Amino acid sequence: MTRPAARSWQLAALAAALAIAAFAAGTREARAEYGDVVMNAFSTEAGMRPVVFPHWFHRIRFRCKVCHGDLGIKFQAGGNQINMLKIIDGQFCGACHDGGMAWAVENCNLCHTGTPNLPTQVHESTIQKLIAPGQAKTAPAAKK
């Protein structure tokens, strides 16, 4: 009496494991474009998705010096304390994203596209891949 029941449970468990494995194989892993910067100094706290900054897109249009020299953006993810007030005042992103040279701040969803709670980091960077690989996916936004 116990034997067939036990076997069928085993089979059910095996089937369930297979189904879970098939599902897990289909879930996404982080494999962002090299240099994409996730900015989450204030976004999650303010109830917004983090910003994903496509570095490559801007590099095609501007030399490094424009943003990192003239606009004073430091070579450090999380080191600039950019917020919407500064952007609206024409600092940082706001120097171009003013509705003239590039689209303006009311297009929230073009910048705030990150999956919720992503921490601030440079994606595919050496530090992310070799030194702190655990944080790559969806670490909680405890980090400022």
Add this chain to the structure above:
Amino acid sequence: MRTKITIRLAAGALAALALPALHAQDGRQTYEQKCAVCHAAGLAGAPRPGNAADWAPRLKAGKAAIYRNALQGTMRGMPPKGGNPDLPDAAVRAAADYMMAGAAIAAKPAARKAVAQAPAAAAAPSATAAATAPVAAKTEPGSGATQANAFNRLLRPPSRRNPPPAEDGIHDPAVDGTLQLQPPLAAFSSMPRSNAGNRVDWVKALAEEKIAPRWERDKPDSAAVVMDLNIVREVKGSMPDVVYPHKQHTEWLDCSNCHPALFVPQKGANQMSMAAILLGQGCGACHGRVAFPVSECRLCHSKKKDGITAGAAAPHGDTPR
């Protein structure tokens, strides 16, 4: 109790075993509901399901490319996901599989017929069709078995490099903005490629004028202040010495970006190690984050130790450590 167990067992087994069948059925359903509008009649050159002539040239580029085109859209008229952004990626792939599957089966007889009927003068094009069709058919069933023993199993295959925002794992595909963003490959396709980072050779792209990044924010015609001076750094160990070119750096950067915060502009004043660079200091401020990473050893360690390249040794200002 017993019936419960059997029901659970049956459900579990169904979920596990019926996946491929479900996949095919889903593909057909998605095709009929969404894709058939254009693809059934081949509107604007859309490949028709099961039509070997339509699919053979596309299959040549590989299934991954077909999936990518289906998901991201093409310049020729395919909208991303056929204009149905809400469709899950898996459904789009399943629909593509459904359309291709017919073509792969139909390809064999069609190709044979073409060869049989071809007169000598028209032999070349039909021969290529015949050559590609069986290959396309062959990749269908065999792909699962060969993948397990493929080369570079742990490396990211080319089809998964430079993924579009909706698939890169950090953009939220549920946000409408994600689907409006430019996929990197669309921008990179005209640029020279490299082996790491974005897989774009940015310096070459600039030199060949494939891109025209502005030097001043609002002045399209402004020119960079370029300084052409190589600095040779002798390194410990067996690695070739490092040649640092100011030229390629000043094409992008201002002096103040690096001096004096990252590098003191003085001979021997800068301690450097690969460990520090890996941690983001010195060269690591950019290399390993946005510029080519340290895996490309020879791009920096480029000067052979014993002055075999005559003439290069004397004029450079050597910087001792």
